[in-house]
Amino acid sequence: MITTPLRLSIHPARFPSLSRGRRAALTSLPCLLLLTTGLDVFSFEPLAQHHLYTIGALAEAINVLTLMFMFWVVQCAQISRKAYLYLSAGLYVWLISGGIDVIDEAYFQPWWLSTVEDSLRSLGMLATAWGVLLMVQQMYDTQARLASLAMSDELTGLSNRRSFRSVLEANGGEGTPLLLLDLDHFKQINDRYGHGIGDNVLREFSELLRQHCPPEGVVARLGGEEFAIWLPGMGHDAAHALAERIRLTTERLVSADGVNFTVSIAVGTCHGGEGVEALMKRTDLALYRAKHGGRNRVELA
16 A cells, blocks of 8 residues: 655656666766767867857757756656657657757758758657657556546455445435345354455455346445445335345355355335435444344345
8 A cells, every 4th residue: 555645756866776777878868968969069160150159059958958857857757668768769869959959059060960950859759759648648547547446445346435425426316226235244254264265255245246236236345244236227126136136145155165154135225305324324224133133134224
């Protein structure tokens, strides 16, 4: 479980903790920039009147520094390998064109070098843009996974209490049945067989509920050995019959670990104007009666 929020650390002190490949990329970048600009300086004639102190030259220098900072951020970021490669390669190439562009303010450059510079810039921008797209897709996928984890039970994969209550609050209507189910003597199963086998029992019972629940229904694990089923579109009598089928199937079931268990069930039907809290409380009282009336039975709320 994550107890502290994830954050991107871009402090220079992080350099030693980066992987060997990322350190090599960061080290080689300034070397390549120096080599490129040095070859430019020594290969071509200086302009009679340079423009190194103009607004245009300053803007180009700022662009190079910005791209270098972006390259450093990418090396520090925990992103997919594909996004990392596209972003690193794109910024690398883009920076080379930026370095050539800065030197262009003071040294004569032939037309072919200008063509190379423009081509490198375009390729670098395309690769960087694709890397950003991949990174955004990764963020959306991560957000979707976290949202799913927040609304589902980790052990069984069913909806959790929070998700189930939100379904009830959004879709509750008069005449809609609610089933509350509680495995009988589950503590004794844990004490006798161990929590690992107890978890297996919960998983197998969850699968049984999935099989019996109609497509439009919602099955949830509310916590511990307590479960619930929301049955929109089903009548009270049909819900009662479904509860009896679940009870009988559970009674006959022998788990993969050889454990027999039973379930007590309460059937409640939403009354007109009744809130979720009132429906849950009334059905829970019926479940209490089922447990104290002998267990392995269905009680109407």
